[in-house]
Each structure stands twice: as C-alpha cells, then as structure tokens.
Amino acid sequence: MMEPMTRAPTGVPPSFVLGLGLIGGSLLRAAATVSGASGWARNPDTRNMVRTAGYQVFDTPEETIRQAAEQDGLLVLATPPGAYDALLAIVNDVAPRSSLTDIASVKRPVAEQVAVCCPEARYIGSHPMAGTQFSGWEAGSAALFDGAAWVTCLDEDSDLDVWSDVATLALAIGSRVVPADADAHDDAVPRGSHPPHLLALALAQVGEAGGSLSLSLAASSFADGTRVAGTRPELIRAMCEGNRSALIGAMDEALGILGVARASLASTGSLQRLTAGGHHARDAFDHREDGLTSLELTGEDLIDQLLAVGSAGGYVTGIEGGGKDIRVQVRYPDHD
C-alpha cells in the first residue's frame, strides 16, 4: 500500500508522469525535489532503472491515472506524441475529469486530440522549451528546466485551477512560465527555432560547395551561423517535420526576404533594405527584456490579462491564492 502523496506546502501538486524519457524523466527528477512525483514508463527495464534510482514507479498507465485522480494530482503526458491517443483513451476510461498537461512541441493538434479522445479532461497544454541532443531516462537531469521557458496554453474555457497547478510546478522547478494561446504558440515557436536550423543547414552546404579553401577561409560568422547544422539530422527532422504548415510559412517568409534582397543586389547593387531591416530585428531581440515591469494580475479577466502578458514577451514569476482569489505576479515588458 503506497503512502498517498499530498500537496506540498509550496502549493505544488503531486505529479504523475506518463513516459520517462529525456523530458518526462527530467520532470520526474525535478518535480520530486519540490513535491510528490511518480511515473510510468512503457519499457519494464526503464521502470526498473527508475525504481532503482529511488523514484516511485507504477506498472500500468491505468494505476498511474487512478492515483493521480485520487490524490488530486497533475497527470503529465510525456511519451512521444504518437502514444497520446492510446493514453488519452485510458484517461477517459479511468478518470475522465483528470487534471492533465503534456509536453509536446506543438499545441493546437494536441488540444484537438484531447477534445476528441478525452473531452471532459481539465487540460492545459504545456511546452517546456528545454532539451538536449540526447534522449532517454539516462540523459535526463533535474536541472533541465532551470531557466527555460515553459509555455502554458490558455483559452477562454481553460480551468485556471489546473493552469495554476501546471504553472506552480513549472515555476518551482525554475522555469519562466509564458502564457500563450495554442495557435500563437504554434506560429511563434517555428520562427524562433526551426528556420535557424534550416538556414544553418543550407549555409553549411554553400560553404562546403566552395571546397576546402572556402572552409579554411570561413569567418566566425560561418562558424556561428552553421553551429546547429551539427545537430543530429533525425532530431532536426522530428522537430521541424512535426509542425509542417507553420514552418512552411516561416520558410516562405525567409525565402521572400532573401529573394527581394537578391533582386535588389542584382539590379541596383544595394542591400540597404535587408541590412536595415535585419539589424532592426536583431536589435529588438537583444532588447526584448528591456523595461520589464513587475505587476500583479487578478480579476475576472485574468485569462485575457495573462495572454496579453505572454504575447507582449512577458512571463509569470509567481502565483498566490487560488480560485477566485488567485493573484499572479508577472514581468511585463512596458515598451511605452
């Protein structure tokens, strides 16, 4: 008979992590430092390894889901997204009103899956923006989320109590919590992480096509600009191919900007527009955290306020109270 976990004095809910690979395994380790945490992995060898490391592990997803419901805990889908359908069906059988989050890097498709497979679940989509080039339980670390952005999805129907559970957990393990609409997330993320990989891959090939002399004379700009081309191809593909339509949009923008610059260079010899626009954009990136102001949000339109903070580049730093009395501390970029 297992000791039931209770909510830690910090208000962090007990976590029940389905899938104990790099992200799920790191989350189990990190969550265990701030509250109760347990999990399940499909592979029995992994379960043994995690148990040997001293963590609580269930033998089935059913048991994990049941315990989460009984202990008012947070259920976290952390398997590869291909397994979500099957797990959501079990959640719907065992505890259809579970507090539920996930860790997938695209949010709208998962929200739709949950709506279909487990419509009563109190679901808040998550995207902890942390990772390494390695995978599996052994590659995990309790420090993985420290300083990383953790996107939490909100819409008008979101359950703020569950959002508060997710955000409190993410804050407790060191993340910067960014509230976002699922569609806005799915548009924004590819811009900031996928095109850099694709352009780096193209750049590396242009350099290599110049032969050894070209690589031997390459400047530090080439070394920087191609660094992520060294990432394992299967990881880049998994990241980029999974968010195809948004990525195609971002690629078309990049191709458009470069095509206009190429035409301008060929016709007038000038790169004025590209250099001015790009410099301005990098400047905006460098100063994205300038003028951050601390605010406390509360009230009936809290969801709208939180979405406005995330969309302006701000993030959540603390949560107090609960229910109608919830108060959320944020850093808000006051650019006016």
Next chain:
Amino acid sequence: MMEPMTRAPTGVPPSFVLGLGLIGGSLLRAAATVSGASGWARNPDTRNMVRTAGYQVFDTPEETIRQAAEQDGLLVLATPPGAYDALLAIVNDVAPRSSLTDIASVKRPVAEQVAVCCPEARYIGSHPMAGTQFSGWEAGSAALFDGAAWVTCLDEDSDLDVWSDVATLALAIGSRVVPADADAHDDAVPRGSHPPHLLALALAQVGEAGGSLSLSLAASSFADGTRVAGTRPELIRAMCEGNRSALIGAMDEALGILGVARASLASTGSLQRLTAGGHHARDAFDHREDGLTSLELTGEDLIDQLLAVGSAGGYVTGIEGGGKDIRVQVRYPDHD
C-alpha cells in the same frame, strides 16, 4: 635626414603602408614590432596622431613610395579601394617596379587595376582576413592579425621574391598564410562570410515578424543564427556589395537549397535531404584541420604546389632561403 631602414634579421622586409585606418594602422603597429615600418595617411590629423604615437610617417604618398623603392621595402595599399587608382598612378610615376601588395577583400578586380595602372609593379594581392566592427587608426591594434588567415594571391607570373616578402611579413605578425588564385579567393570568401550575414539578417526579420512572443520563445539557435545581424549595416553592405557577382551566385545556391527543401517539406513532409547534406557539410567544416601534415615545398613548380596547398585547405607556416633556393614549410591536409 631619415635613417634608412634595412631588412630585419628575421628576413621581414620594411613595410610602407599607404592608408592608416583600422587595417593599415594595425599593420603599421604590428610590422613595427618585427621590422622597419612607416606609412602615410591622407588626413593630416591622422598623420600627427600616428607620429605622436611614435611611428614614422611621411607627408606624401610620393615620398613613401620613393623610400620604399630605395630601401627595397614592401609597399602596402591600405586605403579604401576607391583611392587605389590614384595611388597606383603615383606608384607608376615614382617607382613603377615597386614590390606591392594591398589589403582589399576582393582580389581579381585589384589585380586588373594594377595591370592597367601600374603594369610593371611586382604585385602580390593580399587579403588579411581580420577586422572589427570599428574603423580608423584609433581602432587598430598590433594584435589584429594574430591567428587570422592572410590570403596571398599567386598566378604563374607571380614574383616569388615579392610573395616571400609578403608571406614573411604576414607570418611574422602571427597570420596563417593561405596561398590562393585570385578567382578562387573571390569565389571562396563570399561563401564563408557573406551568406552568413545575409541569412542572419533574414532570420532576424522572420523572428521579429512573429512578435514579442516569438522573440521571447526564441531558442539559442536563433541567438546564434542572428548574431552577425547585429553588425553595423554599413559594414555588411561594404563587404557584400563589393563582391556582387560572386555573392549573387552564393545566394542563388542558398536559395536553391532552401527552395528544394521547402518543396520537399510541402509535398512529402520530409527534410531528409537538407538535414543529411547540411550535417555532412558542417561535419566537413568541423574536421577541416584534421590530418594536417607538415611538408617542405621547393622546386621549379613551387607556385603550383603552393596553390594546391591553399586550395586543399592548407597554409604556409615558414619560409627559408630565397630565390631559386626558397623552401616553404606548409601544413597540408592529407585527407587520403
């Protein structure tokens, strides 16, 4: 009456630098540590500043050129390339058979200029691949060339004695001397330094177009991939617009690679080709110096041997003897 400079025991020729901005001023400082060095600047205030700093400065290009010829020194064109025509005309009047090099970042156009304006000059084109985002004498440093590649141009008509002077100076101030054909240089350099800037500028704009959320969620790949977009726009323009036709070729290659990837992503959902090719290319860059072997070159076909070394990614590390007995130590990447 000035003390005539003589060749240093190291075999480094005295340098006469026309133009004392960032590169010329750094070269004067560096060369003065290994041999005689003097120069001229158009601006009288600069001349005073350089004199005050303890360096020998002539008041006219004519006097500088005459002294260089009398002392068997090396004349270095280090003004902005727009002034080369006028200076070459003076060289042709004062000392038409001068030992001459330059520091421009494109080599074929300068070689043609020299052939027209000063056809008897013993000219070896140089491209010291060093710089900062600043300009002017005040921004210079004797350490600027330390560890940098210094391209020295060769063709079948090159005077190896002058090449040896240029290379000996470059080696003495810490550069890695890369022999190259002027056309090969003009094709290779844009691949390794110009497209990284253009792609970084486009990438920054794609990120900014996603708004504050996109910049706030941007990964380290975005920070790396856009770093050089922070360079002053006028410097990027000066670098890129000056080598327009080679750059257009390199841009078309990048656009072609990205366009094929975009079509593949849209039609089959796969980025296999881009990721595999780019990863392979970055791997080649990471291992560009693997298996370097030390060799000593000599003999009648030395120019061909040197060009083969540079084109294979190798470089010169030392020079001994002179005339027909010149022996050149190189590091040669033996990839077989």
